[in-house]
Amino acid sequence: MTNEPQPASGAYDATQITVLEGIEAVRKRPAMYIGDTGERGVHHCVYEVVDNSIDEALAGHCSRIQVIIHADGSIAINDDGRGIPVDMHATEGKPAVEVVLTTLHAGGKFDNSSYKVSGGLHGVGVSCVNALSEWLEVEVRRDGTVYHQRYERGAPKTGLERIGKTRESGTQITFKPDEQIFGATTFQWDILTSRLRELAFLNRGVCIVLEDEGQGRRESFQYEGGIREFVEHLNRSKQAVHPEVICFEQMRDDIQVEIAMQYSDAFTENIYSFANNINTIEGGTHMSGFRSALTRTINQYARANKLLKDNQDALSGEDVREGLTAVISAKIPDPQFEGQTKTKLGNGEVQGIVESVLNENLSTFFEEHPNVARAVIQKALTASRARQAARKARDLTRRKGALDSGSLPGKLADCSCRDASKTELYIVEGDSAGGSAKQGRDREFQAILPVRGKVINVEKARLDKVLSNEEIRTMITAIGTGIGEDEFNIDSARYHRIVIMTDADVDGAHIRTLLLTFFYRQMPELVERGYIYIAQPPLYKIKRRKHEQYIESEEQLTRVLLELGIEEQVFEAVDSGPRLAGDELRDFLMLLSHFERQADQVRAKGIPFEEYLRHCDPESGAFPQYRVEIDRGEEGLEYRYAFDETSLRTLREEAERELGGELEIELKGGPRALNDRPVLRWTEVFSAPRLSELAVRLKEAGFEVGRLCPGEQPVGHLYDQEDCIPVDSLFGLLESLRREGRKGLTIQRYKGLGEMNPQQLWDTTMDPGRRKMTRVMLEDAVKADEMFSILMGDDVEPRRAFIEANALNVQNLDI
Template sequence: MSNENHDTRPTAPASPVDPAAGYTADSIKVLKGLEAVRRRPGMYIGSTSIHGLHHLVWEVVDNSIDEAQAGHCDQIDVTIHADNSITVIDNGRGIPVDQHPETGEPAAQVVMTTLHAGGKFESDAYKVSGGLHGVGVSVVNALSETLDLEIWRGGKVYRQSYSRGEPVTPFEQTGTTERRGTKITFRPDPKVFETLEVSFDVLSQRLRELAFLNRGLRITLRDERGTEPVERVFHYEGGIVEFVEHLNQTRQPLHEPPIHIEGEKDDVQVDIALQYNESYQETVLSFANSINTTEGGTHLSGFRSALTRALNNYAQRHAESLPKDMRTPGLSGEDVREGLSAVVSVKVREPQFEGQTKTKLGNSEVAGIVSTLVYDRLSAYLDENPRAARAILGKAIQARTAREAARKAKEATRRKGVLDSGNLPGKLADCQSRDPAESELFLVEGDSAGGSAKQGRDRRFQAILPLRGKILNVEKARFDRMLSHEEIRTIITALGCGIRDDFDISKLRYHRIILMTDADVDGSHIRTLLLTLFFRHFPEVVERGHLYIAQPPLYKVRKGREELYLQSDQELQDYLTRKAADDTVVRSPHSGREWSGNELVNLLQQLAEFRRYREAIERRGWPRDAVVAMLELRMTDRELFRDTEALERLRGELERIGHEVRAIDKDREHGAFVLRAVDLERGHREYELSEELVMTGEFRQMAALYPQLRDLGRSGIEVIVSGRPPITAERSELLDRLLEIGRRGVTIQRYKGLGEMNPEQLWETTMNPDNRRLVQVSVTDEVKADELFTVLMGDAVEPRRQFIEENALEARNIDV
């Protein structure tokens, strides 16, 4: 979905609920201070890896979701900026700004700087809340290099900036507005986190879920890091009924519309939607207070038990009117869940989370409430819709028949010893090690490639299993047919952990399972078939991080006797940059300064980084030369937009470079000025310069880089290469000119796949743990992954044709 209007600021519609009711400074309860967060961040956000990074985003978003659930907010905008800062805007009531009764500080400042301070601890402010119950936004503040807060409340604008949890500006009212809500922009601290790159897919999955779970809420996600911004809008008036329809959009439903069950008892709100389809997969998602309970819990067990009971009881009550094979089904839970798509959502006042990742609901009273409600409503639905009831019952009975056939097939193969891990397949070249933690299994396409891999491997810890031809597409096959397929039986036996009821992850023989296929169409198809097998039948192998895809190098470069394998375009650019700097000196007539060796490499990297931020700024509507003019004039502080003399100097510089300044107007919200201008050189494009530009992460990064680049000057830069006459270059073209120099004498070969390599090259580039590059397969968006496998590998042709047409230009590793 896309939104043509790139101004993502919400417009603050009138709220259906009194916005001031029960939410003032008195609602903010302070429990204790904030000192330990930076010293031990893992205690508050789980880790300093990418998971902890995403946790920061959820803490800010959860505050907006709480406003939505309380009826005060219907728009949330999340933006990932080019410098990895994140902005979250909502049109809720705005954080309270009145003086806090205990601290004497503005309530918003208390919320931002005090641990466990928030409306969630005052039951009147929020009846049901998600997130970590008020640990939230102060932890985000403490773990951010910078955080800017802006509040629109009561017709006024308030603002404060922080660095690593400490206020760096006073909390102040800056102007007036007709908007309402809260805007938080934060940049995670690189001193704390291992990476600053949040995953668009992870954010997309979670925000989509939240939009489904909060009917009518519009959530916009925008990513400005690429060459073109990516935007998705999540807005579902149908709530979780629409969620189930989304899950089934590439499958054929057995009944329309989805069954919707809704109710409340003892402060537990239950919202469930379910629909059966013709596939063989179960897709059931469960949520508690909008948190995805991936480990299930009492709400899910209550739902499952009621489902089995309702279908079995229906068959018994209507035995006389049903065909003979439906009268005494004796259906198991597994039978009634085949082909089921469902969303189970509960909202509990005091949720208790347990399990390894704290994503399992433990409230014992919830199971009974859900079970009773589902059994009663589902029984009534089956009675009132006999055609749908028969279709669902028939599907479950087919599943029971297939389960019994699969059991017999499994027993037969077990008697022959085919699935016994003690009887390993003949074509498996096993490794010497018996320690799963150090053992690797390469699943290799074809016997010939398998032969090269066997010769190239380290037999101490690397096992090779060649696969002949394409394996069965398990998306279209029942379990009993799958077990009769020789290549799949071979894989099951080699893994050693069993399958379905016999699955035991502790018996997995290799903790690295590596898919190694060619880069052609057949290789991509085989890789997709294998990924489908693991996603559908060995999900725990994927969840535990045991599945990988071998990534052969993209380039081989040779200069003289030196040979190198490079994995990406960025590595190639870094290599050429280093080569260019070997015999080159750059001299600036502007400052008299010279750069060579490592200093020159650093300068070129800064030029590349500056260009990236400059392009990102330009995509947001600010002309590059106007931004550089501000940097030249050292206009990098927002206070300068209150300084009329500074703005007149900027006007003069802009007019010198071919821009026309139309007006310098008052910025009512921020008590500053806005300069409105037209770029006469490039299509008479209109733009504004204001505090908003100075506060962007991209501008801040450019301002940090610019002092070094200013020494270069803008033109007449001398490039002196040993043995050649000097040349001159503009600063804007210097990077490209030096990359051209780096290419001299370098042979660049682009690889197409594994088939071009002999055993020694295969070992050196793809199998040697010291050099190789592996991509770990993980499922960041389970709903999207389920949908993708169904589209690519399922029966429906039209969705697959549409997918191919939409993604034809991005076909590299389309299945990964």
């Protein structure tokens, strides 16, 4: 508020007050409801829908959840629960499912009659997803009937319609994130895998299936052991201190607490907390209760059993958590979260309950298993001694730094700017590349720190050993944040971009991995804040005649080869068709490459593309949206195609008249229906709208879609200065010109940064106007911890298994 008068041109009165209602408010300020509009927000939409299915499982009505990523960028979440109610709502005057999907703060979770425990409590989850989707379709299977309704940007496009009979129950919600809202609308397999695996661990017995139709990938998660198996999964690449996972579960004051924990030989802690299946990444009262009770219980046992002498200091929380992997799951009837994204639990009563549950059960476990208790306390005592040694090493490092020339290492070529938000530190492999980088850099904001050899693997060493490594100490001093739980201060960072720049060979990859391990294990907040980057020097330099170009990826190389393939090439269609060369031919090939990708998506759904192509409408270019399968039992299968929902319903009605009875609708990929009557299944082709757009463009270019695949006659001829080559199809034309692009081409593979002079290094890797860098982000803490343990830990077998599983994916192997 201000008392200064407003200028006349900026009048502020009642007309400036805007009232946003319901869905409109969500579209105007989406970040208020889903956290952000980037990649995280897109996936949060999926979690909102999946959480509803999980709530059905918690209520005992759902055992299987399917999540399917479709080729057009949409995603479907299907469960076998009770199905959203479809009867008319008493006060809203429309079906309950429509109320749920279009009205904020509407749902079945505001009292405990339908759901005793629930992750979705605010009633804004699925309605927000609807509001932020380009389109959303809901299919409800309930009381023997299948219902369907479509929405576009939150508004109903059709009414709720009965589309058939079924013996199944459940809900399927399919939606496509709105590109007007989200910056990125692509669903990431790894991110979804992590969350769905978590949910399967936290809800023992529930089967969750994830499929990606475009990539042909499928993974199923089902764990009868619950969070005990979760801890075993987290520790499978580590050496356990005690073989049995400590696990207990207790209900107290209507709050269910589950805790599973196991110590390993690692030097870091991995504790994950959940409240009503929500990953509370910022912790909360349940995490506070766990930490305080763990420290107190272990110290009490150690004192009582003379494992800790009377004159010794008590073990700190940091000591007792070293090497601990734990999962805390609380199920609370009325949880209080901070915001809709639910990253921190606020219920004060939960802390005391978790403390008492852990104290009682862990004390009993230690009394019954004294060998485990002694092993745990011995590890904590070793950690305590290492912590004291690390403190002395830090003190020594600081004293030495103060006595030397200033406090910055001599090998650091610092920048002149002192605004940390504008500066960047390049950690460069070797003195040779460091020399080129120092000469090529912009001294105003770019600092260079060369590192020699390979730094210590911090995955296998405690902090006191880490601090004995000269290269590590140099980096710590240059970055300026300090190190260790007690001293690290992110606000003291001297650079907000720390760029790892290593050679594009095996040694460079190893050094990069060692540095990333150091930052993730010892300075994790640098990673969490997004301060760590990886430079992307070019992989290739290609040369053909006078053409010379730097290539940064395999994908770019493929694209360039296609462009080079059309040089001095002319494509002439048969029967007085178009004649294409130069830019026209390049644009036409790009159109064909789009067609090729969509054709692969159709094949991934088990539909032969040539067959599908024959059902395209030659006049409009429209492709069928559905491939319908009529299962007549012993008479076999019949396939038909439908262009939209109306023609799908018409097709079903016609088939029922032909067969003289109702067809039972069966969910594709779901449990099989009983075979006492014919069954109707359909596969929705989510590539159809995109294919239809491409077909129109292809027709404008002078070709029918039928010429994409080989036919009886060639589609045209490819001419250059010497040859005339018949082309059997448009896809064949694409492949021929890819091969042509490699002729006469010299490809130089860059491996060492030292191979570039300072100007080349600046032009390709350091110039902010042209360079490309990869920002290191922490999307999945469980996956990251597992990967560092596998690749950098002591246990050889998990690393061997990883190498065997990924050997065929290796590219550019140096041997």
